[in-house]
Amino acid sequence: MNPIQRPDSFESADYVGVLRRRWLIVLVLTLAGVVGAFAYVTVAPKSYTATGAVNVTPTGAEPGNTVAGSRTANAQVNLDTEAQIMTSTPVATLAGRMMHSTLTPWALAQQIKVTVPPNSSLLDVACKAPTAIGAANCANDFVKAYLQNRSASATATLNSQIANLTAKLNSMKAQEASLTAKIAKLPRGSATKLSYDATLSSVRGQAQQYTNELAQLNINESKDTGGNVSTIATPPGKPSSPKKSLILPSGLVAGLLIGLIVAFIVDRRDKRIRSAQDVQRQLDLEILLNLPDGSFGREVSIVSPRSRTGQAFTDLGHAVAAALGDGNHIVFVASARPGRAGSVVAANLAVTLARTHTDVVLVCADLEGTIAPKMLGLGDGEGLAELVSGSATVRDVVRGPAGMPGLWVITPGADPSVGLYSLQHDTARALMSQLRHDARYVVVEAPAGGDAADTFALGEFADAALVTIEIGNTDRAEAADCVRRLRQLRTPFVGAAVLPALGRVGVRPPRQPQPRGGPGKLGRDALPVGRGEISAMSGMSAEGDRRDRPARSSSGHSGRPDNAGS
DSSP, rough: OOOOOOOOOHHHHHHHHHHHSHHHHHHEEEEEHHHHHHHHHHSSSSEEEEEEEEEOOOTTOOOOOOOHHHHHOOOEEEEHHHHHTTTTTHHHHHHHHHTTTOHHHHHHTTTTTEOOOTTSSSSEEEEEESSSHHHHHHHHHHHHHHHHHHHHHHHHHHHHHHHHHHHHHHHHHHHHHHHHHHHHSOOTOOHHHHHHHHHHHHHHHHHHHHHHHHHHHHHHHHGGGEEEEEEOOEEEEEEOOOHHHHHHHHHHHHHHHHHHHHHHHHHHHOOOSHHHHHHHHHHHHOOEEEEESSSSEEEEEHHHHHHHHHHHHHHHHHHHHHHHOOSSSEEEEESSSSSHHHHHHHHHHHHHHHHEEEEOOEEOOTTTTTTTTHHTTOOSSOOOOHHTTTTSSSHHHOOOOOTTTTTEEEEOOOHHHHTTTTHHHHHHHHHHHHHHHHHHHEEEEEEETTTHHHGGGGGGSEEEEEEEEETTTTTTHHHHHHHHHHTTTTTTEEEEEEOOOTTOOOOOOOOOOOSSSTOOOTTTSOOOTTTOOOTTTTOSSSSOOOOOOBBBBBTSHHHHHHHHTH
């Protein structure tokens, strides 16, 4: 799979990783939310709420004596309707006059909240105002205005009913007088007189009914109050808003949410590789080594095989050996970016393979950035630069670190810049072929993918490539470019080594101060070859000793043992 086209995906561990990396952003924005909420509570205008209650009773204009909420059928007084009347324009206008308020009736009504307690005939009237006294006056004035409006409405209704009944009664009395006059003029026993007598009796009965109803309405006029004040609103002791118990937790939650959003946005915009999971997703490589933070401390070194980090490198060595199988092999350790991670992995891998398999050569092909020689206790001297330029042979440059049998090192050389201009394809092929022939494993420490393209091209002759990723310092594009270049060289991948960010940590050389050999002093029996004794690296033929150094070919290697055909 092309790592550049590999889709991104998030797992649960990634969310935890984002919080671990961006906790400061989340903390700062959460605290900002709390501080902002506290500042708002401190400087925001205060409002106070006072509550009064009115007991609603039927008026004389309402027949019966039932008060109920809208959920009760056949009720003469509907408290839900009365709650709406409390905030109506007539009531708000009357309350505004009492308060001498300059607000419109609609604005005043917005300050009122009316609730109906269950199983009661009460209306709770809560008023919100900038001051405690103002809130109490507002609630009380609205209660008074409501009672006055209800009383006035009842009086108007009764007066209308009384006027209507009075008109009907007067009509009945006029009709009665007319019929009485007509009956007086008719003879006794006449049919007309009998008919008029029946009509007169009916008119008198209707008039009596109107008289009784009118009397009842006159009695009902004394019950036109429609209710009474149940609870007088008093000034509250503290403001009702803003509420600290609501605003402060809201600020905390808002700050936390914003912090999480910003943290994930910042993390998604960060193109650096942050975990081994990123390597698997972005590069599609198996993770053979995954070292946690603090694996090396302030200085990098050749780790002890008994330490936890040493055990991880031992597992890496076994995994590489198992993946390559039998035979002699070249392992190309490529760094995704400039740094010390490639040297640390290459040096420790070479030491591990030498301890478990012997006959290992470490080639420090990162001519300008390697720290592997210092980690192994090797000083300056002839190395790869002189080897590829033709001024030295393998016997002259190869050295063995003290206390590390089976390991031989080719350092960058005294003048690394010479090697950058001398590493031709045929020279590189001949050198890699010779080293493969003479050693069980050849570990090549390569420069970063974007540096020293000539030495990076050594990956063409490798049997497997191990990509080194420095968590927190390696950019995704750098890692993808490194993998892309190795694929262009048709180099197989064995996996990836993931290390914590090393930065500019120091280097701690081994305790042994002197290496096992030096430039130009390597004896015949000092370096074994394959399964017998090496003659190529010692500069001698397999048939016997030769005092003189073998003649070099035009590529800079000896004609017989140091070339690819030996």
